[in-house]
Amino acid sequence: MTLLKPKKVIFFGDSITWHGPDEDGFITLMKNRLKTEGKIDQFELIGAGVSGNKIYDLFFRFQKDILDKQPDVVVIYIGINDVWHKSQSGTGTDANRYLNFYSAMVKILKDRGIEVVLCTPSVIGEKKDFTNPQDGDLNAYGQIVREIALKYNCNLVDLRKEMIKYLQVNNPDNAEKGILTRDRVHMNATGNKFIADQMYPVLFAKQR
Amino acid sequence: MTLLKPKKVIFFGDSITWHGPDEDGFITLMKNRLKTEGKIDQFELIGAGVSGNKIYDLFFRFQKDILDKQPDVVVIYIGINDVWHKSQSGTGTDANRYLNFYSAMVKILKDRGIEVVLCTPSVIGEKKDFTNPQDGDLNAYGQIVREIALKYNCNLVDLRKEMIKYLQVNNPDNAEKGILTRDRVHMNATGNKFIADQMYPVLFAKQR
């Protein structure tokens, strides 16, 4: 009889991920589903989100919060604050830095044989007619994530693309919040469920 | 025989309009076409663009540059700097101010029986995959212009919509400039031709 060590999955991100382990957070929902499906022993899901984090904040705590913990899989979900803080406090992240810091971490993880899953930044505002002020910039940063995933051969959870598709159907009144988010950015129960559903298959995906 | 006074049309805007009377500018192109079509005597086309102008700068010089000149038609083309300056210098225009100053001027013109033509703000960046950083915000400000046109019953030149449509076809490499603009914002010869073609029919349009 072989006793398998569970797969250690760390979710690395900002406040959205910080809420992942909440009672109705997306990490908790995935755990619940693993239990229901009798697979909970195969996984250890760990939240490593910090409110307000931008790409370089992840880099700053990368050694301590990721490498030292020797994960099997790292799910990176970052970029909202990198775009949002530009207009909120003048302290967003230049696109080239977003690319460089992001790529550097992915490269280090891949070099160590750690599986990496990338998520495109979700939404700042849920309006479906592409009039959320940061839509263009989020599209650009999402595109950067897709290119990194392609270049480093990572699985991708294209949250931005999927959420926009969802909102086209489920936001008939073109509301700026309340469909998937409670405040334009942070997920409500539906949003957490949405993310959990998008991410869950990745746990079982073949590493690329 | 009746000698008709020519229709006085003032183009009211920012640096794009300021370049309108240039040799290959869109105002000059419209004049040339009027000549070719033998209609030049029916119109007086006047450029009133000032570099860097935002909506409240138009309001500031509204009396002197528009009302005092007693135009028959005013073509308003403003909004690029209102959006652009947000990230360039922290001095863009809040959406509600854009709406309020814009509406106030349109109302005054309509109340005096002056014809008003509105233009949606064109582009900041020509990438066709909706990743120009200000795309969302420009869409929002464009939407405001459409709503003002609807409310006050004005003819609309939907430059933003038409340019995006044009770029989908004519920007195969997803370049950020060089198709209609020389620098992401200001028109090159093709762009000036494009605007002239869009605006020309409005000169003959029935006032709504």
Place this chain on the structure above:
Amino acid sequence: MTLLKPKKVIFFGDSITWHGPDEDGFITLMKNRLKTEGKIDQFELIGAGVSGNKIYDLFFRFQKDILDKQPDVVVIYIGINDVWHKSQSGTGTDANRYLNFYSAMVKILKDRGIEVVLCTPSVIGEKKDFTNPQDGDLNAYGQIVREIALKYNCNLVDLRKEMIKYLQVNNPDNAEKGILTRDRVHMNATGNKFIADQMYPVLFAKQR
């Protein structure tokens, strides 16, 4: 026997002025002092502050809120949001616009023989070691107000200068709020008293 019409004084500004007529607001405090000194019949003090207002918002409502009311004196206290919104939302006001809109209103008032009192923008943060992020910009905008006052021969309430002087003495711990403001910007009871004390003499000052 002559029945004198009271002097109509309008306070024209942002949220700080909007709070002026509050129970402990600076306009109320001046009224109370006028009562105590038996001079209340000589003055009518009117608050015309609107939250979030910048210089061009004053210009926008200038006709309706000031000129139409035919005041004898207008006390202008504006500039905090012009500076603050730069970093808060990317929608502050360029220095040259601050100068131009401000000068235009002062000129119109003076041309009509209306007395104008200018106030320098107070503070965003109360730290006394000149490390409040907007200190330099507020100094610049304050300097613009002083130059307008000089050029148009207006009485000046130099709130910024006087508050900085006060904080040097009364902020031993270099706190960022709580001395004159409750939140770095809006006045607490002490701040309202301070402003009332600074402004009161101007009511009786000889027009320059």
Place this chain on the structure above:
Amino acid sequence: MTLLKPKKVIFFGDSITWHGPDEDGFITLMKNRLKTEGKIDQFELIGAGVSGNKIYDLFFRFQKDILDKQPDVVVIYIGINDVWHKSQSGTGTDANRYLNFYSAMVKILKDRGIEVVLCTPSVIGEKKDFTNPQDGDLNAYGQIVREIALKYNCNLVDLRKEMIKYLQVNNPDNAEKGILTRDRVHMNATGNKFIADQMYPVLFAKQR
């Protein structure tokens, strides 16, 4: 007779430091003075400035550009872009990140026995009446540097303090550039000489 290895000094910073090895740059000037004083064999001065760098860009290239080169001394001169980019592109650095990334690098260097010299960020604009827009913010970031120097026992070159002192005397017309800088930020010949004179003694200072 002992043949001493020269002291390896790396200058770590942004475009100002990038210009340090120019013909009239401050690093070249210090080398020239070392030659004149017959001490050039005792030092190896290395420029490691990159245009546009902010504190986290230094952190990003810290291993490669500093640690791998095994310096004896590191002179850190960073902060202008951290403040400036807030209004230029909305991508400045939050004060707490400036503190954290800065402290982390200083701690690592000190733990390895490497001497660290800190420089306060110089100027953005040379006006001497404290009306340069970023004066308050630069004062705040300068204060952070002073506190790090104190906490980690580092020698400090207080460029900001010394330049302000110099400008009080040598900028009679309150010009915004042309005294020490050529463009409000980057040093002219006088500015490079000024920095060289400020830094030179530190080469011989006792490590604290």
